[in-house]
Amino acid sequence: MSLPPALRASVTPPELELIACQELVEIIPLIAMEKTAFISGAYGPLRPPHKARIPIWMAVNLKQKKKCHILAPEWLTVEYLQDKILQETTQDEFTKLPFRFAEISRVLLDAASDDLQNPDKLRSLLKDLREARQAKARAGLQSLEHSTLGLSNLSAMEINEIRPFFIEAMAVLGQLRP
């Protein structure tokens, strides 16, 4: 078949990861490279020890070959996440986070945990954050009606998680409507 059944209802987390890895991240290169034209744009030049901004997939690739250090984005720090969790648990709305924070943090924690400060703490904070937000998304179901629902600040991975259920619920509500 042209599209496997598993891909018809929604996109898959690996696909979201692929998209997220196109975003830029700062690195400290350990090798030199001239400015190079890639399909997504020109990156470089890499001149150690000067910082450079390249896509995450490229940074992870270089990191696996021990050719660079990845610098954590400013939101992937213990202080920032603790702050966000506090906001998340005290406010009704979702706090603003990078749209693809779940994918990016996962990729960086997997590939470059030695470049991050306190990766274990980061992992547990991200999990807490995820749980707090998940609970909120479920509570949001109560306000679901047949036509519209505002869900601003929800991230890509969270949307993907609630998508099947929310879409189905909305369809059923639409059918029940007089």
Place this chain on the structure above:
Amino acid sequence: MSGVDSWEAEFHRSKTNANAASGPSAPRRAPSALLEREDQPMPDFLPEEPLPDETPLEQLTRHWMNERHAPDILPAQDVLLSSLLDHIRRQSDTIQLLRGDPSTSEEEHIRIMLAQTEVERVKFIVRSYVRTRLYKIETYARYIIANEEVQTRITTAERDYASRHAHLIDRHFYSSVLQSLPESQAGLDDIPNFIMPPMVTEPDTTRAVFAHARKGTIARTPEGKTVDLAKGSLTLLSFSAVSDLVSSGDVQLV
């Protein structure tokens, strides 16, 4: 070294290409801009807010995701797609050239490996995008060949594919079952009566989608309600309310 020279040339070409590729999307935005002026009584609502700049690859990624989430088939992006395919081809040629060059240094090898990785990434997106459209064309083949409006959204090749697919399915149904049935029951496109679903599969445009507003705009739900979509906001609503905004690029599906 000849390989590096061609890489430099590629860099300049990609810069001019990026400009050229943004060209075709401009006229498509125009109709929505007209509509917007009618719809918005408040002049202080930033009438001409430019959409964020995108590279051709970002555009394709957006269209890919739109296509994956939309229940109906969206306008074909053949200009964008062919310019990206050309770019992939040129990039692969450059890589081949550099590979064959025995004097490439180790540093050069990393560059080649990264470029090769990217080519594969872009190919994946292109393939998934085309396959998503093919899936919709196969599912809605009969609906597409009977509907002029849908045909304007697909390329000639896709239209041929739809009609060939529909004819094959028809022939198959006829030779396996329909020819043995009474003539009155052998049709494949009977008008549905009130308990039966329609025989021709149609996209369910009332299905809910997650719409992310790329600029401030207004959507109209099928019931005639207007929904304010502030820039950057995320709303769950029926696809039919945002289908025009998705085509114009004001809204993207996530």
